[in-house]
Amino acid sequence: MQPVRHPLRSERIWGLLLASPALFIIGVFSLLPTLASFLIGFTDWDLLGAPKWVGLDNYTSLLADPVFPKVVANTLLFVVLYLVLDLVLALALALALNQKLRGLGFFRTAYFLPVVTSMVAVSIVWEWIFDPRGGALNEVLRWFGGEPVHWLSDPATALPALVVMSVWKSLGTNVVLFLAGLQALPGEVLESAEVDGATGWRRFWHVTLPLLGPTVLLVGILAGIRAFQTFDSVYIMTHGGPRRSTTVIVYWLFQNAFTYFKLGKASALAYMLFAVLAGLTWVQWTLRKRWVHQEQDT
Amino acid sequence: MFRTGWAIRRVAGDGCYHGLAMPRPARSRALLALTSLMAAVLVACAPAHSTALRFSTWGSLDEIATLRPILEAFTRKEGVPVELIHIPDEYAHKLRLMVVGGTVPDVMFMSNEALPGFARKGVLADLALRLAKDGQLRERDFFPQVLDAMRWKGTLHGLPRDLSNLVVFYNKDLFDEAGVPYPKPGWTMADLQRIAPKLTVPGKRWAIGFQPNPLIWTPWVWSHGGDIVDASMTRCTLGDPAAREGLQVYLDLRHRQHVAPSDKDTGNARMTQLFATGKLAMFVYGRWAVPGYRRKIKFNWDVTTFPAGPAGSVVDTDASGWAMSARTRQPEAAWKLIRHLASRESIEAFTRSGLIVPSRPDVAYGPAFLSGSPAGSRVFLDVIAKGRPTRVPPAYDEITWELIDGLGPMWTGEESLDEALPPVIKRVDALLAEVR
Amino acid sequence: MNRALGLTTLWIGALLCAAPFLLLITTSLMTYEQAMAYPPAFWPSPLTLDNFRKAMGEGALWRWFGNSVLVAVLTVAGQILTGAMAGYAFARMSFRGRDVLFFIVLMTMMVPVQVNLVPLFALVARLGWVDTYQALIIPDLAGAFGIFLFRQWFMGLPKELEDAARLDGCSPWRFFWTVALPTATPAVATLGIFQFLASWNTFMWPLVATHADHLRTLPVGLAAFRASMRETTDWPLLMAATTVAIVPAIIVFLFLQKQFMKGLMDGAVKG
Structure with a gap:
């Protein structure tokens, strides 16, 4: 893509010049903080005084902190519940959308409205839905003769309630991605399967799903990365409670940083999260590359 | 990825100066103009270094509704505008971030639980001397236990609005x-x-x-x-x-x-x-x-x-009241505001809402506090003597x-x-x- | 999938997606008494606009709205400008360290925002930007996603175009500004809507960076508004304020849907 014919000498300068505003902003407000965060993780710092170098203390004390395993468990539970619900529902809706029907655009738009709405606004609406007295969810339960549930103030239901809301919020994204994946499937294979008499469930299970496998995995990893970073809803709806049952890693990080003012500990925690997410991203990139290339080869 | 769906007309001769480009730079320029306009708005909106006193508080919407007329009365009387910073949630933590950012309000509402954290870092001004020299306000205007709750290591860092107990x-x-x-x-x-x-x-x-x-x-x-x-x-x-x-x-x-x-x-x-x-x-x-x-x-x-x-x-006998930033550029005006807020009239207005046990005996033993239900409001005052502040x-x-x-x-x-x-x-x- | 079953699934899905929005709007049109009645009413009667009137007055909602618009528009403009320039440079020009720099830019896309939160606040505090618009805008004036998007686009630009321009003595800057950039409208639209929604909805950073009422963006203002009624929640009033916060994002989305979906897929699946 580089010009072959008499490259202008000025191009070297022009290139840097054009890139420099973005590089400057990213360098100062993104790259620099990322590096600083790593260093802060080895200090004891309360934002007001000078940071004190403490080596690996933050990491060792994090591992020894009795809250840490609980936070990790909460986070993993959140991510797993979220992934299962989200992928199953999104796949079902995408399959339903993947037929020639009118109004496809309408449905896609409907599923997408929650995606473009701010998590803060959504959290407030769902707080009202989860309200034990007069909230919509308990009203529906009551029609079916159920007892009111105290969704957000019971340690057993608070986290699942947040999961349900998060799935609702982000479902549209994955429906669209799955739909794109479905539409890209080679039509001949599906048709030949039909000729062979594979219909309905059998066809989905033995033909469509294996073909869609890579997409499911890629979409799943992206959704997982998002789920790991859950914060807004916890901040608005539960403040990490009741009894820390909804204290997920980013909320705890925020608490350590801006409630307890343990910046070193918060930064150490941030880098642990970073390591996990970087790992997931790396897996995603690698897989994507491999599959995209395979597709192009065949 | 975007390779399809776009058509470029052939660039003829001096295309990049005229021809094709003609309508396009107009748009680019519009973008540039928009950006600079926005930048201008931005500058205009940035709070200038005005003379307004910055005053932070927490509280429900009702509480703010009580507070506003009191602040307006102050501005009318002293000619100093007040910028109210209402932080209903995570108050003390946000205040601390403001300390770090160098934007501490001139006057801050503060509970005795939060006070030591700020006093320890030298954020709060010592008010003892001002109170001693003040012509209108005296130490004995307040319940001693409540005034004590506003002290840290013997230094007075706030004038109390109320005390809270159970x-x-x-x-x-x-x-x-x-x-x-x-x-x-x-x-x-x-x-x-x-x-x-x-x-x-x-x-x-x-x-x-x-x-x-x-x-x-x-x-x-x-x-x-x-x-x-x-x-x-x-x-x-x-x-x-x-x-x-x-x-x-x-x-x-x-x-x-x-x-x-x-x-x-x-x-x-x-x-x-x-x-x-x-x-x-x-x-x-x-x-x-x-x-x-x-x-x-x-x-x-x-x-x-x-x-x-x-x-x-x-x-417990806990308290909250108004503290002054040690770094305020307008210490005199800030003190005037605190004095106005802690005056008998203001405390009476807060008390009438029913929300607080007033810090001042002259209000506490008057109708503003004692009339209306509950009939036994004196109980709130009688327990002060044996109460104690929470250890922080x-x-x-x-x-x-x-x-x-x-x-x-x-x-x-x-x-x-x-x-x-x-x-x-x-x-x-x-x-x-x-x-x- | 069976057609009838498929349609039923779609309708149930659409209904579930829409239900909270319906609830939001009906509640915002109720009186407080009506919303608090038990069992609760579903349909507002009498219908009232009082909550909207009150929300606009009480919570400084307009100010927050204006802040959100200002921040969104400026960061969108900034991201498009810096992203297009850098994307063009990375795609079409050769300069020292180009590939390393682009790799670094891509890497920053991988870093979760929470990692940068603490040092970014410390930096902004050091700059004296706490409680200013700068804190909300300047760190967001460029982003890896935008650069990536524009690079993809400009890599597809026919080389002959460039060569022809060069023969005519057109400077790279001129060429970028008058030829290359105007072709990139789809990328501009995609980045525009992504950044608009990201900016409109972002919460954690403005929560940390601003504290004064008059600098709050809508999400932060809304959260504070909600918190100021912790003891007894006036749901209709709160729902009215929430509606105001949601509507612009939905309108922008409805207008730029196609670009958004496309960007979503390019970012996620290809790239």
Whole structure:
């Protein structure tokens, strides 16, 4: 893509010049903080005084902190519940959308409205839905003769309630991605399967799903990365409670940083999260590359 | 990826100067113009270094509605505009971020729990001299205990608006119905244990509310002679016999005597709602509930002292008031604002809303506080003498979290006192040891 | 999939997606008494606009709205400008360290925002930007996603175009500004809507960076508004304020849907 014919000498300068505003902003407000965060993780710092170098203390004390395993468990539970619900529902809706029907655009738009709405606004609406007295969810339960549930103030239901809301919020994204994946499937294979008499469930299970496998995995990893970073809803709806049952890693990080003012500990925690997410991203990139290339080869 | 769907007309000759490009630069220029316009708006909107005093506070919308006219009166009187910074949530933490960012308000509303954290960092001005020299306001205008709560290591850092303490709200109708005489100031925990079963109708109505919140259960510990941390704030003392007994007595109300509702009984209704709807005969709470109760409650109700334990009836005397930034550029105006807020007229206005126990005896013993329900409002004042401020170690926030989480299973009955307490004590000890 | 079953699934899905929005709007049109009545009413009667009137007055909602618009518009403009310039440079020009720099830019896309939160606040505090618009805008004036998007686009630009321009003595800057950039409208639209929604909805950073009422963006203002009624929640009033916060994002989305979906897929699946 580089010009072959008499490259202008000025191009070297022009290139840097054009890139420099973005590089400057990213360098100062993104790259620099990322590096600083790593260093802060080895200090004891309360934002007001000078940071004190403490080596690996933050990491060792994090591992020894009795809250840490609980936070990790909460986070993993959140991510797993979220992934299962989200992928199953999104796949079902995408399959339903993947037929020639009118109004496809309408449905896609409907599923997408929650995606473009701010998590803060959504959290407030769902707080009202989860309200034990007069909230919509308990009203529906009551029609079916159920007892009111105290969704957000019971340690057993608070986290699942947040999961349900998060799935609702982000479902549209994955429906669209799955739909794109479905539409890209080679039509001949599906048709030949039909000729062979594979219909309905059998066809989905033995033909469509294996073909869609890579997409499911890629979409799943992206959704997982998002789920790991859950914060807004916890901040608005539960403040990490009741009894820390909804204290997920980013909320705890925020608490350590801006409630307890343990910046070193918060930064150490941030880098642990970073390591996990970087790992997931790396897996995603690698897989994507491999599959995209395979597709192009065949 | 975007390779399809776009068509470029052939660039002829000097295309990049005219031809094709002609309408396009116009658009680019529009973008540029828009950007610079926005930048101009931005500059215009940035708060200039004005003479307005910056004043931060927390509080509900009703509280702000009371505050606004008081601030307007100040501006009319002194000619100094006030910029109100209302931070309803996470107040102290946000204030701390403002300290770091160098945007500390000139005047800050502050609780005695938050005060040491700021005083320790030199954020707050010393107000003792100003108060001593002030012509209008004198030290003896305030309850001494309440003024004390605004001191840190002997230095006065704020003028108090109110004090908060705990009393027992009770439903007179339910007492009449059960034929039980009303609890009188000076009554004891033994009295409570004796009358409680008579006031309880299992599954429907309970003698007393139950809140697993350290704020509410601390008086049970104190009134037995125990405490959460020792005076030097280096050790968690919840395991000491006196503290344990206090916790046990409180626990027994729920799990042995069954005179306090369980979580299942209350559902999600706040304890304060249960009282307001006549399902609790008694309820330990603070003055801030009064405005709502005046509006909502249909039955006869009153307040009395917290029941006395072996060590007496000991509740907290916490306070909040106005502090001044040590770095304010307008110390004189800031002091004038604090003086205006702490004046008799202002405190009276706050008091009339029913929300606070005023910091000033001249208001407290007047109609602004004493008239209206509850009839026994004097109880709030009578307990001041024996009250004590909450101890606030540096890791106060995290310790409070720890107490709520760690003791949670104990209050629900999933764990016994012996099971729940040791890990919590260990954890609080560790947090106390982390002194910076 | 069976057609009838498929349609039923779609309708149930659409209904579940829409239900909270319906609830939001009906509640915002109720009186407080009506919303608090038990069992609750579903349809507002009498219908009232009082909540909207009150919300606009009480919570400084307009100010927050204006802040959100200002921040969104400026960061969108900034991201497009810096992203297009850098994307073009990375795609079409050779300069020292180009590939390393682009790799670093891509890497920053991988870093979760929470990692940068603490040092970014410390930096902004050091700059004296706490409680200023700068804090909300300047760190967001460029982003890896935008650069990536524009690079993809400009890599597809026919080389002959460039060569022809060069023969005519057109400077790279001129060429970028008058030829290359105007072709990139789809990328501009995609980045525009992504950044608009990201900016409109972002919460954690403005929560940390601003504290004064008049600098709050809508999400932060809304959260504060909600917190100021912790004891007794006026749901209809709160729902009215929430509606105001939601509507602009939905309108922008409805207009630029196609670009958004496309960007979503390019970012996620290909790239």
